[in-house]
Amino acid sequence: MTTESLTVPVRVGDQFAVGRLGVEVGDRVRLSLDLEGHDPVGAEGADVLDALTGLRRQVEDAGGLLWVNGARRNVHASGMLREARGGRLAYVLPERPTPEQPETTDVLVGAAPDADVVSCAEQQRWFDAYRGVPEQARSGRRPTPREVAEARDNPGAWVYVIAGGRDPDGEVPPEAIEGAWKVGPDGVILGDFVENPHYRPSEQAGS
Incomplete structure (x- = not known):
């Protein structure tokens, strides 16, 4: 069995704290997290990613997010990569699929403060x-942090993107709406940006 101890960020609300992540790799993988002021949590899995998913869910249940590369939105490991590297590495997927192989990242390394x-x-x-x-059906557009926050406050609704600096609470003509994001019942944006076919960018200049 091999053991390792890492320092990782944990986000609780708007604040970051530093936790100690213990890694034990044998026939199975066990991850444990110690964070000051909180009860220790741990999870076991067939590989590192499996155990990490279990640990992340426990942190989420306590109202936090384990701020590591493996928790970034666009990080995912193929079955072949998981088998070859024990779930320790995963791909950083580009915004749109490409023929090239994506770069990889260590899923247990702390992510940047502004990471997704x-x-x-x-x-x-x-x-x-x-x-x-x-x-060819993907718009490639990603929600901004403001739009993600608005979705959180409006579960089951739509988050509209309005051009020209118009007040969203005022009267907005259809041609000023660029499109919208569908929001799920848990306040999370679902799928791709839905473009408004009636949007007229030329008419919004100077608005």
């Missing part, structure tokens, strides 16, 4: 959409 770290469920939804929608 998401919950397990949101990461899986993103990958399902990425895998299931043909490249």
Whole structure:
């Protein structure tokens, strides 16, 4: 068995804290997280990614996010890569599928403070959409942090993108709406940006 101890960020609300991540790799993988002021949590799995998913879910249940590369929205490992590297490495998928092999990242390394770290469920939804929608049908547009926050406050609704700096609470003509994001019942944006066919960018200049 091999053991390792890493320092990793954990986000709780708007604040970051530093936790100690213990890694034990044998016939199975066990991950444990110690964070000051919180009860220790741990998870076991067939490989590193399997154990990491279990650990992330426990942190999410406590109201936090484990801020590591493996929790970034567009990080995913193929079965072949997981088998070859024990789930320690995963691909960083580009915005649109390409013929080139994506770069890889260590899933247990702490992510940058501004990284697009998401919950397990949101990461899986993103990958399902990425895998299931043909490249030519994808707009390539990603929600901004403001739009993600607005979605969180409006579960089951739509987040509209309005051009020209118009007040979204005022009267907005259809041609000023660029499009919208569908929001799921848990406040998470679903799928791709839906463009408004009636949007007229030329008419919004100077608005």
